[in-house]
Amino acid sequence: MKAEQTTQTQPIRAETDVVVVGAGFSGLYLIHKCREMGLSIQVFEAGTNVGGTWYWNRYPGARCDSDSVHYSFSFDRDLEQEWSWSEKFSPQPEILAYLNHVADRFDMRRSIKFDARVKKAVWSEETRTWTVTTEAGDEVTTRYFIMATGCLSSTNLPKFAGMEAFKGDTYHTGRWPHERVSFEGKRVAVIGTGSSALQAIPVIAQEAKHLTVFQRTAQFSIPAYNGPLPKEREKEVKANYPALRHAARYSPSGLPVDTIPVPMLEMSDEDREAAFWKGWQSGGFGFIFQWQELGIDQKANDLAAEFVRQRIRETVKDPVTAEKLCPKGYPIGSKRICVDTDYFETYNRPNVSLVDVSEDTIDRITETGVRLKSGLEYELDAIVYATGFDAMTGSILNVDIRGTDGLSIRDAWAAGPRTYLGLMTHSFPNMFLITGPGSPSVLSNMTVSIEQHVEMTCDIIGRMEAAGQDRIEPTLEEQDKWVQTVNDVASKTLHVKANSWYLGANIPGKPRVFMPYIGGVGTYREICEGIANDDYRGFVRAPVKALAAE
Structure with missing residues (x-):
């Protein structure tokens, strides 16, 4: 770059x-x-x-949630063929390198x-x-x-009382420093559990002495099952780019994802469960986009939502934490669906704790950390505001x-x-x-x-x-x-x-x-x-x- x-x-x-x-x-x-x-x-x-979004959003774990091979320009055939993506879902540095390559290639x-x-x-x-x-x-x-x-x-920076008084380090996922940030040996808080937070939390947890996640709303998230992009898949996509691009342009989502022709509620329990698992294991948005009725049929939506909640309960060992992490009160897909790598698994780490602030809300930021309405305080060395965008x-x-x-x-x-x-x-x-x-x-x-x-x-x-x-x-x-x-x-x-x-x-x-x-x-x-x-x-x-x- x-x-x-x-x-x-x-x-x-x-x-x-x-x-x-x-x-x-x-x-x-x-x-x-x-x-x-x-x-x-x-x-x-x-x-x-x-770079735009990919210039500013450099937080740990930042990556695209659309398949790399489709999250790219289509206006130049040579550009399509010459660039190779290393992973199924591109990390931020690679997308930024791609945009720098485009800027240089076309002067x-x-x-x-x-x-x-x-x-x-x-x-x-x-x-x-x-x-x-x-x-x-x-x-x-x-x-x-x-x-x-x-x-x-x-960026959307919340207006908590006392924010300016905090003596530790503060960051916002949407305006991350360009130099490396170290959380080694630090007590860190992440406030917010949107898409950026779900990507950052597993990475920060690997380094921090302790990570406290302040969650107001639990999120539906689908595992990315990310990994190296197989060379045979890359070759196949590049050979079929014109057809794939055309399909994407006239698809519901802008991605060439096959939808299931049989309505969910007309399928047998066994066939529906098999379809859920197939979408789940494909990683990313496929789980959602394969169902045409998911955004309009509440009964179908409830079935998909419960499938995801069951996966959370199976993954998170502590049942109380697992239940806090299970999204309720809104349909799956009605908020931006998240795509994660080991997000729910992260709560099995001994150095990670979850604080539900949907009822006991954040009262203020103090010199040393976060205080809730109940008076409970958390001492911190760094706060990461993962509070999204306007x-x-x-x-x-x-x-x-x-x-x-x-x-x-x-x-x-x-x-x-x-x-x-x-x-x-x-x-x-x-x-x-x-x-x-x-x-x-x-x-x-x-x-x-x-x-x-x-x-x-x-x-x-x-x-x-x-x-x-x-x-x-x-x-x-x-x-x-x-x-x-x-x-x-x-x-x-x-x-x-x-x-x-x-x-x-x-x-x-x-x-x-x-x-x-x-x-x-x-x-x-x-x-x-x-x-x-x-x-x-x-x-x-x-x-x-x-x-x-x-």
Whole structure:
């Protein structure tokens, strides 16, 4: 992997066709596509190197929960063939190395300014351009403004009383130090039990003197059964990439997973149990994605959930701890399903303890540790906040974005995010959101959804350029219809029965709106293709000559 990028020191003052915020998967692909179209592009990245999510999330055990061979770019056949993944589920350093390889291979860094956090973007109706400014003093005028900041990039740090008083070391999984962190001989707490925590806890436990996990909500998790990627599987995938990519694009999840054709409740007990075990032992999301009815049929969901709870009870030796770790009160899959390596086994270690804070909540952080409402205190040397993200909207709302008539994106989204297809928002012309709220985004293999949105964005821009147009936004009517569609589809599923970050439930004061489109990656793609074939129905475009006439 390349060394950390040297940061430019001089502020940029320029005009360009496209400004992109973020240099992760989305930002890199946008550089490639814009260059193909002959468009000038400036990318601003808050970090000191490429990688996006995989630049910031360096916590112990961080890895992808989609199969490595499918969590990758599909736009270049040579790239597909030349890169080899070492494991079934890629660890963070390998994904970051891959993105560095892509940036180097396609000479992308010259289009990126690093260590440049965008603070404001303002639309001018008079010039039909955006002015984008950064904390580093850059100011760029652009015709197209694209937020490629990722769905899980704005960290959620809880507001416990006394946090600043703690004299030990503190970390957040989403903003992990770039240098190695040692927990040798330390009493460590992990607060939170989401996906990041489930990956980090087994690794931290191997090193810490004692690890205390503070759990508010038990999580459903499927074992990864991770290991070296067999060379024969890699060879088979590379030989069939075109067909596999096509299948992924039109699948429900963005992964080419076979579904079971027989409804779960129509199967015999023996056949259903065998299917459960087959999915379980395949590792990862296969257990969930093989069942078409799991997200809509409560009886089927209950059977799958109980199967997972039984595996937890069999794994964790202490029955009291095992029962605390068994998720109850929400359907399996309604919160993001976790994929783990030895998570539940970790609670059999003598140096690991579980504290249930669902009733005896955390009262405050003290100078020496954590105090609960009951007065019980835990002395600690380090605290790891594994409290997730302000998902999907946080990284967008953190920028002061002003559309027509000075309307702020915060005001436009005060009751929850409102978009057309998750791609654009009314009153914010020429601004595109890559995998924004209202698209499958976090409910999919992100690379598939990212590529689709980048290609849609560039197709729209290409049509505008060819037609001599310089302004586009969705109509309010079509946007309202799409928001209603997203809500209607979600309301028919079991996902709305959980207080999940899909609903923004992890952020105090955030509107409770189901943000991703849950109808499936393939269905969403077909909807978008129909809209594109109808000359992007629901969008209003204005010709350049209209400016001179005003």
